[in-house]
Amino acid sequence: MIELKNMSVNLGIFSAVRGVDLVIKPGDRIGVVGESGCGKSMLALSIMGMVPDALSTVGSLIVDGQELIDAPESTWTAHRARTMSMIFQEPMAALNPLRRIGDIVAEPLLVHDGLGKSAARARVIDLFTEVGIPQPELRLRQYPHELSGGQRQRVLIALALACNPRLLIADEPTTALDANVALRITDLLVELAQERNMALLFISHDLGAVSRATRDILVMYGGDIVERGTTQQVLQEPAHPYTQGLIAARPQISQTATRRKRLPTIAGSVPALINLPKGCRFSGRCPRELAKCASTRPRAVTTDQGSTVMCHLFEGGTAQ
């Protein structure tokens, strides 16, 4: 359905996303994890055709057999909402504050599906029910600032689902929410994806949410997909040193509750785009760095366990 081949997002000579290959099929639930600034959101925006003007997208991005890499805005607007749709991190900011939520969700129905006012209204009520907004008839006339954070995110999901997209991209959908609300939103997304046979690209730095929501996972660092595989495999037996660091740095309830052990962290922080190393992006922060890492970009290698790793340590077959 959607296929990225060697696709990069460049700012001048620098890459925010570097040579990514990715296939998304109906019903796929793919998680994308990594620290802030590792290219997750840029990858999502490129699939929506919404990369900021200053950046350019190169390589191949095929949607339903059609090459869209240099497609004009009008081609993209025809796909958005109907082929792919997206929800964002900050649900308050992502909703137009001057409009009633009923009108917000009805707009794509009126514009894209050509529904009449009353038909659109009925459809909005259905959508609100589907995403779990109680008393939808009463809510229609409310403004975003009158809702709770979780309700706003549900409205945003209803809006994204209005025209039955085949891919829903959720960019950090739960980051701004309370923990238990976040859980329910995560489950709702999974449920909706299964019911509608809709693909879900779930971007998050919350490994718990990702493991709950997705079957497959991409670990991104510095614009590269450094490791990919089934969610279960990658999270249980991480191969790439970066993935291992990510998982080790994750707080565990048992740990924090009993012993106040200091949380292991990955040394340093994600370098700015212009300071990224040429070879493996993780070199410089990697605890198991080899001599060639900084200069040579590793190939993607499939491990015995079935995940794919981009790391010199695995180029001989298994970890050395």
Next chain:
Amino acid sequence: MGYFLFRRTVGLFLTLFAVSIVVFASMNVLPGDPAITILGIESTEDARAVLREQLGLDEPVLGQYFAWIFNALQGDFGVSYSYGVPVSELIGERIPMTLSLAFSGMALTTTLALFLGISAASYHKKPGDWGVMLLSQLGIAIPAFWLSMLLVLLFAVKLRWLPPGGFPGWDEPLSAMRSLILPTVALALVQSAVLARVTRSSALEVIRLDFVRTARASGFSKSRVLWRHVLPNALIPIVTIVGLQFAALVSGTIVIENVFYLPGLGRLIFQSISNRDLFTVQALVMMFAIIVVLANFLVDIAYVLIDPRLKGRSN
């Protein structure tokens, strides 16, 4: 909302009261004898005394003020010294002219400004943006009356498409509209230059907000996103300026009516000054000030209508 309206309305009346004092004071209390102003320095003291008595100027100032207000509230602004008819009658005859000019000017101003400002914002940092900014910078520097003269030179003197001035009255709607074209354009071009800048910078603020991204992700066309999502959110500063501009526009009609010889309030006020017709000037200045204050009052109300979030706060 009810309390908010109440507070604003009380504020409105207090302002109008203060305005009336300023107008009255500057005409009557400031050093200067209206009788001399009207009759000229060469007049005899006897003639001045008679006139003062006629005009009620020999009474205590406070009494004069309250008499003026009391009568004005009943629509009686006194009798025009130079025309010999009630001032209210003079105003009634001319007000349609001025209001048609002001409203058509405002309509053209807003349309032009929103279009230019939003286009400039959507082409931010590209040639289209620079072009609009350059034009508006120039537009702000051009005096409306000079622009009027240039328009007359081109369209009336050279091309002879439109009349150079005058107004036939609304009994002939077509030629009335024709004679309103140039004055309207002259009024609107300059004002829209200011408003276009405000629109542009306000739209640029909004364009970066997250919900604009949501709208784009919903597959709406660029123009729909700009006009239906960005513009309404950019309106608050725009409406503020529109309110101020309506004031500028109304006082602009004074100049424009004189350039095009249009029989409206602006020309009347000007003729009244030449005729030293104090009561008429006083009434007209008060009228104009009321229009300005009212426009700002309406802007305050408009804020709440535009932004539902303000409703809770203002109560």
Next chain:
Amino acid sequence: MTLRQLPANLIIGAILVILVLGVALLSTIWTPYDHAALSISNKFQGPSFAHLLGTDQLGRDVVSQLMVAAGNSMVVAVTAVFIGGTIGTMLGLLASAKGGWVEDLVMRLSDLGFAFPALLFAIMLAAAFGPSLPNVVIAIAFINIPVFARVSRASANQIWTREYVFAARAAGLGKIAISRDHILPNIAAPVIVQATIEFALAILIEAALSYLGLGAQPPSPSWGRMLSEAQTLMYLAPQLAVYPGLAIVTAVLGFGLLGDGLRDISDPRLARER
């Protein structure tokens, strides 16, 4: 900051302003002809070496008139903005220093001031005292008071929260002394920027008022009156309606751009948006 880094509007504005001010200054010591000298036999001459922009309906030299008018226009703008700016800034400082009901009163009064467009106020004065140039100055100064009161109060309120002001208060300095020694120097930048922009507006208003006959009285030339005289001669000598207008645009554009440019360099946050 080198010349190259200065914003374009500042440079262009400065050039235009220097041009206009230069001409205005020059006119006080030298003009090609006496601006008021009549020469009916020479009326309506086209541009020539003798009269660079030709002559008007009374045979007066247009260049000389434009130059003297520039001087008049600058004098009106400088005086009016200076008076209005000084009173307004003092009121703003007072409001900010005193706070409470004083601040409220000053702000409400400045609201009131906004109810009177300059034109209206000048008309009122002209009706009461007869038209004259001082009335124009008073009217423009008057409408500038609330503008400067607002700008200076808003800026001053920010300065009052600074550490060095607290230090000065702790040292026992009175509010008046602090306003003079610490607040005023620190709000000078926004006030000067505002003054430059108000200058441009003052030139426009002066032109409109003298166009209406409420400003400078003959024989003292002004751009506005030159235009009103040219209007009656539009079919005979359309060029006379062009030069004074260009002069006004040059002056207003110059001060407007200069003001924008000054604001850009004094507040870089705004500059990025423009």
